[in-house]
Amino acid sequence: MSALVHEHVTDAIKTPSLIRLEPNVVLIRFETLKVYAALGAVRSLLAGGSVRKGQTLIDSSSGIYALALAMACHRYGLRCHIVASTTVDLTMRSQLEILGATVDQMPPSDDLRLDQRRRVARVRELLDRHPDMHWMRQYHDPVHYLGYAEVADLVARALPSGPLTVVGSVGTGASTGGIARSLRERDPDVRLTGVQPFGSVTFGSERFTDPDAIIAGIGSAIPFDNVDHELYDRIHWLDFVHAMAATVGLMREHAVFAGLSTGAAYLVAGWEAARHPDRTHVVIGADTGHRYTARVFSRHREAVDPATLAPREIASLDDLALPWAAMDWRRRRFGKPSLPLYRKERAS
Structure with missing residues (x-):
């Protein structure tokens, strides 16, 4: 059998593996999922003339989008500047710098909300100084949805027809939203279940504090325009202890070394699949477990x-409580007054 020769590493690492974990649970495992977002966005921006070769693309990132954007810039002859979260480790930073990206990293902080606000402020400061930079706005520009149509095609080709549920961490909203939107063009009944950490503003859990939570990449301390709440059928909120248990459990049971968001989605998919055995549940495995070695895998005995x-x-966000809660979202807007997101009148 002849092997496919790729023209650039991004084509090699973006291709996922589909692994059956249970009769009705399939993991779609990526080395780095956000390569699809970065490639799709950069190609579209170049084709439309919004950016040109040699220009600097800038964005804020907690890790995997930064690497994906740096690789896309490497491929298409663009410069890259990353305003990095304090959570970006030496391994990630070294890769970025070798790829030619310049890195602005936030100072150490245990407050990831402050870290996120600092990053946005720094991006704006740099844009004021260098107006020729193009801000990728991975949190807000819907151009990041485009690349995920290819993932939806892979899922549709690989799995037999029948009821399907996509399960994944919400994060910026582009991956789960982009995959679900494209799959629903074939079958409007495709369901989407989103996973959130406590402390994220995206689905109303910001009043909670989970001291061990690694919120970056799974939830958000600031509103993201790319999150389309009306795409989601169910939402699960998990604390760090539950996500860690599932991430370690995924490796114990299936030998899959994956990140914290994958573990959280795996736990949720198992729960949902047991209650809906007629539906195939596709778990989005966004990245490998390397950046979670110290915080998660080294603590596996715990x-x-x-x-x-x-x-x-729960039926209302008033009832939201640690450590794990689930709610039928029913494709609603966030905070729509006529629906029981909150029992009391509250501003969203």
């Missing part, structure tokens, strides 16, 4: 058994 964990079903 991890609880995922089989002992269960969510609290």
Whole structure:
């Protein structure tokens, strides 16, 4: 059998593996999922004349988008500047710098909300100084949805027809939203279940504090325009202890070394799949586990058994509570007054 020769590493690393974890649970495992977002966005911007070769693209990132954007810039002859979260480690930073990206990293902080606000402020400061830079706005520009149509095509070709549910961390909203939108063009009944950490503003859990939570990449401390709340059928909120248990459990049970968001989605998909055996549940595995070695995998002896964990079903955000809650979102806008997101009148 002849092997395919790729013209650039981005074509090689973006291709996922589909792994059956249970009869109705399939993991779509990526080395780095956001290569699809970065490539799709950069190609579209170049084709439309919004950016040109040699120009500097700038954005804020907690890690995997930064690497994906640096690789896309490497491929298409663009410069790259990353305003990096304090959570970006030496391994990631070294890769970025070798790829030619310049890196502005935020100072150490235990407050990831402050870290996110600092990054946005720094991007704006740099744009004021260098107006020729193009801000990619991965959190807000819908151009990042485009690349995920290719992922939806892969899923549609690989899996037999039938009821399908996509399960993944919400993050910027582009991956889960882009995949679900494209799949729904074929079958409007495709369901989307989103996963959130406590402390994220995206689906109303910002009043909670989870001291160990790694919010970056899964939730958000600021509103993201790329999150289309009306795409989601169900939402699950998990604390760090549950996400860690599932991430370690995924490796124990299936030998899959994946990131924290993958573990959280795996736990949620298992719960949903047991209650909806007629539906195939596709778990989005956004990245590998390397950047979670110290915070998650080195603590594997502390991890609880995922089989002992269960969510609290809620009907209102008033009832939201740690450590794991689940709610039928029913493709609603966030904070729509006529629906029971909150029992009391509250501003969203």
